[in-house]
Amino acid sequence: MMDGGGFPEEYAARLAAAGAGGRAGADRRLAAFFVELMPGAAAAFVFADPVAAAGAVLDLVEHASHVIFAGDPLAPTARYFETIRGRTSGLRFSRVDLSDPAALAPVLTDDSRLLWLESELPPAWRQPDIAALAAVAGPREVRLAVDNRAVGLDRFNPFTAGADLVIEAAPGGLAVVLTADRPELMFSRDRLRYFRDHGVGAAGEDAALAAFAALADWPARRAAAAAAAAGLVAALVDHPAVAGVDYPGQAGHPDHAAMAAAGRRSAATLTVTLSGGGPAATAVQARLAGAADLAAEVTYPAGALPQVPAPIRAELGLAEGALRVIAGAGPAEDLVAAFRAALADL
Structure with a gap:
């Protein structure tokens, strides 16, 4: 029984049972625990980091296939796709703005x-219509992998919207690849199992055991x-230095x-x-970087590419200012x- 779409009511008991076996087999028990957390999942495989998980998913498709990517152009995954795998694996990548599901069909080949698909898309970092995209991709036999790390399984379960594979975050920087409970994904599960058993980017037992310890207060x-x-x-929506939240x-x-309506939290x-645009954003980010014990990650995406002209940054979804x-x-x-201190005098 899921508690309003979040963590199961019996989360603590399930975690205690899964983590009770000690180091031996901890990685497989961690994977099984994530399957229990996500209705619709048939199997899960724990990888050492998100890039290893992304590589495993890419290795599920044939050589010279076309891969469509929608997400943060500055994320490590995007750079891995476009600057490494696009040059070394024979895969062809297309980065597409899928905030409108109608944009998918024209780029399919x-x-x-x-x-x-990342579960939050720039520039507004809103969740895409996964169900509508699945309805277009499925009949064309295009597998839909949803990187749900930014949102999290307690906020939204992409399997309910038709995802074939879901990538979730686990403590310690680990990444979990889950597959839907559908017969046509049997080959994908077998290949992911091979990667796990032969150490191809898989997380070890020690890392999984540490993750179990960190999961104890994860819901809280x-x-x-x-x-x-x-x-x-609530504090910033009417602040004079803020144009919008x-x-x-x-x-x-x-x-x-x-x-x-979709059960998302x-x-x-x-x-x-x-309101002050790029200069204000740069100043506020610098001030917050110097704040002691700030429990948040604050980034200025447009400022990460100062050498790129503003119109091109806008096309990439990197809004000025x-x-x-990401609150901690x-x-x-x-x-x-x-934030109030960082916004002072702007």
């Missing part, structure tokens, strides 16, 4: 085999981070009703757009105080 930390994000939104947890947000990620904030599990009042 006869050799399209995989759609890699996730809830605290979401509360901190909501508190920051994008957070689907707000009742008036364009995506709020759709998220609720608001995560700890929001976008804060400053927009800070991306610290008190909301501390996060609000740090």
